Amino acid sequence: MGKQDGTGRQVTSASAVDDLTAHLLHVDMDAFFASVELLEHPELVGKPVIVGHPSARSVVTAATYEARRFGVNSAMPMAVALRRCPQAIVLEPHYDRYTKYSGLVMDIFRDVTPLVEVLGIDEAFLDVAGARRLMGTPWQIGTRIRERVFAETGLRCSVGAAATKYVAKLASSRAKPDGLLVIPETETLAFLHPQPISALWGVGAKTAEKLERLGLRTVGDVANIPVEALTRAIGPAMAAHFHALSWGRDPRVVVTEHSEKSIGHERTFETNISDVGELEKEMLRLANAVGVRLRRAGVQARTIALKLRFGDFSTISRSRTLADPTDLGRRIYEEARSLYAESGRVGEPIRLLGVRGEQLTGRVADLGLWDDDGDWREAEQAVDAITAKFGRSLVRPATLLGDDPDRRMPMRGEPT
DSSP, X not given: OHHHHSTTOOOOOGGGTTOOSOOEEEEEETTHHHHHHHHHOGGGTTSOEEESOSSTTOBOOEEOHHHHTTTOOTTSBHHHHHHHOTTOEEEOOOHHHHHHHHHHHHHHHHHHOSOEEEEETTEEEEEOGGXXXXXXXXXXXXXXXXXXXXXXXXXXXXXXXXXXXHHXXXXXXXXXXXXXXXXXXXXXXXXXXXXXXGGSTTOOHHHHHHHHHTTOOBHHHHHHSOHHHHHHHHXXXXXXXXXXXXXXXXXXXXXXXXXXXXXXEEEEEEEEEOOHHHHHHHHHHHHHHHHHHHHHHTEEEEEEEEEEEETTSOEEEEEEEEEEEEOOHHHHHHHHHHHHHTSSOTTSOEEEEEEEEEEEEEOOOOOGGGOTTHHHHHHHHHHHHHHHHHOTTSOOOXXXXXXXXXXXXXOBTOOO
16 A cells, blocks of 8 residues: 555655666655645644545545545545545545646746656656756755745655656655655666566556466566566567566656547536436536537547446447547537437436547648538637636536536536
C-alpha cells in the first residue's frame, strides 16, 4: 500500500546533489483534489477526508492519506469507503478549483523548463537538462519546485528524478507524500530490481497472476528469466516490454504537445433508469458536453461511441464512424440515440451512460452553404459565446431546462 497511503516512503537527502544524470523529473501532486478542498477547510487538515458525493451510488473522487490508511482509494464506491472509514468527513468536489490550481502548478513547471509533458490535471514530466546550468542539479531543481509549489499554492507535491521516464514516475510514487527521490543512472537497477512486479508499467492483476505462476515476485526476477519463457507466458509484445523495463530501458522522451485520443463524458445514476425519454434527455446533456470540449480543443470526432452499463453490471459499447467529422452536440446526440435504438436492449434498466467522440482530427473549415448542420452550428456557437461570457448554466437546450445542474451528480470528466 506504499503507493497509496504513504507507508514505505523513500526520499533522497541533500547528499545526492552532485548527480546530473537524473534529468527527467516526474512531479505528482499529493492527494490533489483532497488537498485543494482542505485549502478551504484548514480545520480538517490531519483528519480522514473523502472527496465525493455522499450518496450510495457515488464513488470516491479523492481521499487524504489519513483516509487511505483505512483502505480508502479513489474510484471506490462511497458506501464501501464509509464502511472502511466511518469517521471520514465527506466533502463535495469543486472541479473549477482543481482546474485553477492545476494551471498555477503547470505554470510553475514551465518557469523551470519549457520541456513539460502534462499527463493530467495533477502530474507532469519535466526534462530539466537545460536548466541545470542556471538552477543546479536535479535534486536542487526538484527541491526548488516543491518549495515554490507550496509557497504559491499551499499544496504539496512529490518528485521523482531519474534517467528515464518510467523510473522517474516510479520514484515519485515511492517518495509520496511530500518527498523527493533521485535515482542516479548508475543506481537504476539497484532501485528497480527489488520492486514488486506490480511496479512494472502495464502489469495488472491478471498479468501479475501469470508472472507469479512462473515464480516471479520482483522486477529483478522478471529481468533474469529467459525472454523465451516470458514470451510463452504472456506473449511476445508484453514480454519484450516488461523485459526492457526490468533492465531500466525506456527510450521515451518528454513530449510537450499532447493530443487527446478521445473526448467523452459518462454518468452513473443514483437509481437505475429504464425510461427511454429520461435516458435520451441525459444523452443530450452528455453529447452537448462532448461537443463543447471538442470545440474548445479545436478538434472534431470521426467516430461517436455509446457506453451502456445495465443494472446487472453488464456493459456494452457501440460506435459509428461518420462520413464527416463533427464537433456538434446535436449531431453527436443523434448518433448516440441511434446507437441506443439499435442496441437491442432498449428499455432495460441502465446504471451508467456514456457518450464519447473518438478518432479526433483537426477542425475542418465550415462548409458554408453546403453545411447540413449549419443551423445547429450557428446555435451552438452562439451558446459557446454566451457561456464564455456569463457561464454555462445560463443557456441550455429546452429539453434540459427543467434540470438543476447543482442537484445532479457530475459527469465524469465534466469541465466546470
